[in-house]
Amino acid sequence: MIVFQEDRISKAIPGRLPDGPAIIMAAPQESGQAVALAGIVVVPGFPGAEEQSIHFESREDYDYLSLYLPDFSGAEDDAEPLECYLTRERLVVIGGGEVFGRLHRSLETDSSIHRNPVQALALLFNLILVEVAQPLETVDDAIDSLEEKAARRKPEDHASEIIALRKHLAAIKHCFDALYDLLEELEENRNNLFTKNQLQLFRAYKNKINRLANRTLNLREHLTQVREAFQNQLDISLNDTMRFFTVITAIFLPLTLIVGWYGMNLRMPELESAITYPVIIGVSLGFIAISLFFCKKKGWF
Known part of the structure; x- marks a missing residue:
C-alpha cells in the first residue's frame, strides 16, 4: 500500500490519515485496510471487479467504480481488475497490472495530482483509454494483411483467423460500451463530487470512447468485406475447377459415342477395311486438337 498526499508519499501505513486530499x-489483499484508512464505510452488495464487470455505484458518501480490463490477447490470467472508491478528498485505487503501475509511476513523478483525487481519477481513465485502444491498431494491421492475401489468385483458407478477429473486436466493443455506460452514470454526479470543468473532462473521455467504439464497428465492417473477398476468390477457384471438368467432358463425350458405336455387337462393313482403325484414330485425335484449340481461344482454360 502507498499513500500520496500533498506534501509527501508514505509507503508505511499511517495509523490515521490527516485531513486533506x-x-x-x-493491492487486492489490502483493500479492506485501504478503504478503512480513507475513512470510507463500505456498503455491502457491490459486484467486485473480480466478477469480470465494469460497474458504477453512487452511494451516500462515496462513488464506487469496478473496472475489469480484459486482456485482449486471450489470456484470461492477465486480465486486470481495478476498484476505485472516491470521496470529496480521497481516492482509493485497488488492483495491479499495467494500468495500475502506470498510474503509480505518474503519481510519483507529478506531485500536483496529489492535491486533487478527481484529477487522479481522470488520469486513470486516460491510461485505461490508451490501454484499450492499442489492440485496435493490431487488429487493423491484421485485417490489412488478410486483405492483401485475399487479392491473390488462389488464397489459402483463413476462416479461423477471421473468426478469431471478429471475436476480438466483439470483446473490445463490449469493453467500450461498458466504459461509456460507466461514464454516463458518473456524469450524473449524484454526490456532487465533481465541478463543471471536471464533468466536461469526463464528457470528453466519453466522446472519445464513442469514437473508438465507432472505429471498432468500422473494423468489423472491413473484416466482413475481407471475408467476402476470400469467399469470392474461393468461388472463382471452384468455378475454374468446374469449367476444367466441363471442357474435358465436352471433348471426350463424342469419343465415348464412337466407342459405343463400334463396341456394339453389330456387323459394320467398314470394320473389314484395313484403314478403318487408323482413320478412326486420326478423326479422334483431330477432334481433340480442334476442341482444345477452340476452348483455348475462348479462354476456357
Missing part, C-alpha cells in the same frame, strides 16, 4: 493505492 489523499490518494491510496493498494
Whole structure:
C-alpha cells in the first residue's frame, strides 16, 4: 500500500490519515485496510471487479467504480481488475497490472495530482483509454494483411483467423460500451463530487470512447468485406475447377459415342477395311486438337 498526499508519499501505513486530499493505492489483499484508512464505510452488495464487470455505484458518501480490463490477447490470467472508491478528498485505487503501475509511476513523478483525487481519477481513465485502444491498431494491421492475401489468385483458407478477429473486436466493443455506460452514470454526479470543468473532462473521455467504439464497428465492417473477398476468390477457384471438368467432358463425350458405336455387337462393313482403325484414330485425335484449340481461344482454360 502507498499513500500520496500533498506534501509527501508514505509507503508505511499511517495509523490515521490527516485531513486533506489523499490518494491510496493498494493491492487486492489490502483493500479492506485501504478503504478503512480513507475513512470510507463500505456498503455491502457491490459486484467486485473480480466478477469480470465494469460497474458504477453512487452511494451516500462515496462513488464506487469496478473496472475489469480484459486482456485482449486471450489470456484470461492477465486480465486486470481495478476498484476505485472516491470521496470529496480521497481516492482509493485497488488492483495491479499495467494500468495500475502506470498510474503509480505518474503519481510519483507529478506531485500536483496529489492535491486533487478527481484529477487522479481522470488520469486513470486516460491510461485505461490508451490501454484499450492499442489492440485496435493490431487488429487493423491484421485485417490489412488478410486483405492483401485475399487479392491473390488462389488464397489459402483463413476462416479461423477471421473468426478469431471478429471475436476480438466483439470483446473490445463490449469493453467500450461498458466504459461509456460507466461514464454516463458518473456524469450524473449524484454526490456532487465533481465541478463543471471536471464533468466536461469526463464528457470528453466519453466522446472519445464513442469514437473508438465507432472505429471498432468500422473494423468489423472491413473484416466482413475481407471475408467476402476470400469467399469470392474461393468461388472463382471452384468455378475454374468446374469449367476444367466441363471442357474435358465436352471433348471426350463424342469419343465415348464412337466407342459405343463400334463396341456394339453389330456387323459394320467398314470394320473389314484395313484403314478403318487408323482413320478412326486420326478423326479422334483431330477432334481433340480442334476442341482444345477452340476452348483455348475462348479462354476456357
